Amino acid sequence: MYNNKLLIKGYIDKDIPDDIDPVAEINRMRKEKNAVILAHYYQEGMIQDMADFVGDSLYLSQQAAKTKADMIVFCGVHFMAETAKLLSPERKVLLPDLNAGCSLADSCKAEDFATFLEKYPDHKVISYINTTAEIKALSYIICTSSNAVKIVESFDKKEKIIFAPDRNLGNYIKSITGRDMVIWDGACHVHEEFSVERMLELKKRYPDAKIIAHPECVKPVLLLADHIGSTSSLLHYTMKDDAKTYIVATESGIIHQMKKERPEKTFLAAPPKDSSCGCNDCRFMKLNTIEKLYNCMKYEMPEVIVKDDLKEKAVLSIRRMLDLSEKMGL
Numbered sequence: 001m002y003n004n005k006l007l008i009k010g011y012i013d014k015d016i017p018d019d020i021d022p023v024a025e026i027n028r029m030r031k032e033k034n035a036v037i038l039a040h041y042y043q044e045g046m047i048q049d050m051a052d053f054v055g056d057s058l059y060l061s062q063q064a065a066k067t068k069a070d071m072i073v074f075c076g077v078h079f080m081a082e083t084a085k086l087l088s089p090e091r092k093v094l095l096p097d098l099n100a101g102c103s104l105a106d107s108c109k110a111e112d113f114a115t116f117l118e119k120y121p122d123h124k125v126i127s128y129i130n131t132t133a134e135i136k137a138l139s140y141i142i143c144t145s146s147n148a149v150k151i152v153e154s155f156d157k158k159e160k161i162i163f164a165p166d167r168n169l170g171n172y173i174k175s176i177t178g179r180d181m182v183i184w185d186g187a188c189h190v191h192e193e194f195s196v197e198r199m200l201e202l203k204k205r206y207p208d209a210k211i212i213a214h215p216e217c218v219k220p221v222l223l224l225a226d227h228i229g230s231t232s233s234l235l236h237y238t239m240k241d242d243a244k245t246y247i248v249a250t251e252s253g254i255i256h257q258m259k260k261e262r263p264e265k266t267f268l269a270a271p272p273k274d275s276s277c278g279c280n281d282c283r284f285m286k287l288n289t290i291e292k293l294y295n296c297m298k299y300e301m302p303e304v305i306v307k308d309d310l311k312e313k314a315v316l317s318i319r320r321m322l323d324l325s326e327k328m329g330l
């Protein structure tokens with residue numbers, strides 16, 4: 001599948017010798033190679049704890065844009081590492097497992113999107129960061145769940161807008177801003193799986209629990225929520241709010257940070273429709289492991305590369321987001 005023999009599986013599949021402590025070695029290599037480790041909140045706890053910076057997709061893209069490190073090791077999914085490469089083209093950007101994609105990004109293919117855009121020649125395109133570089137190159141500006149409402153509101157009311165690719169986030173923004181946007185019909189496999197019925201049953205057992213939800217969840221779940229926000233917004237809410245128990249409707253990795261910040265509180269993962277599916281875990285995010293991180297730093301592979309013809313246009317839409325976010329103090 002991949003042209004380098006060591007990367008046949010999309011990651012370096014080598015056992016770590018018994019006499020090697022991967023954590024100590026990762027720390028040694030990070031210094032020796034002047035590398036920075038960025039980890040998303042959905043990574044396994046041990047990886048979050050090892051990272052130089054842990055955060056949501058906006059925060060991590062801001063870190064990628066300003067780092068002075070020679071190497072960025074991105075513990076997240078492909079579109080995040082690709083965004084880091086676009087923002088820091090002179091640095092080596094590594095992703096421990098190239099198979100770490102995103103079902104939401106996959107739900108918006110460049111060819112289909114380009115055809116769709118032909119129907120709306122006078123619309124401005126706002127795309128969520130969970131997209132490929134191809135989609136970013138077709139977009140005017142990028143947003144994340146942290147800044148999406150403010151970015152949409154920054155457009156003149158007369159401006160016609162296309163929002164892609166998440167239908168749930170798009171409809172949520174529509175309901176907050178009252179803007180009539182054309183929305184691409186995409187979704188994420190984790191956030192669409194939460195069960196309203198099972199969440200209500202849990203709420204009966206924990207009547208004082210507050211429900212918190214990521215805006216990628218479907219509307220009936222968002223209607224139950226006491227607070228809706230990006231991963232960092234959900235985390236900060238639980239840090240400041242005075243409830244003792246929360247039902248968390250997003251990927252389970254964030255609960256690691258919530259417990260670290262508020263060990264005295266109880267965090268319950270919102271139940272998915274199928275209790276045996278393990279759907280609270282993003283199957284792509286959880287492909288990264290300490291072993292793959294160790295091997296990726298040792299062999300400096302897999303590296304994330306962006307096609308030359310996309311670089312300029314794709315980075316323009318991300319830079320617009322970062323500049324606007326800075327102006328808005330985000």
Ligand code: 13P
Pocket residue numbers: 055056057058130144145146188214216229230231232
């Ligand atoms: P955040 O921007 O909140 O980190 O979310 C990213 C993501 O992939 C949600 O599924």
Ligand code: SF4
Pocket residue numbers: 077101102103104105130188189190191251282283284285
């Ligand atoms: Fe993509 Fe969903 Fe995983 Fe987020 S949780 S990275 S949107 S597949």
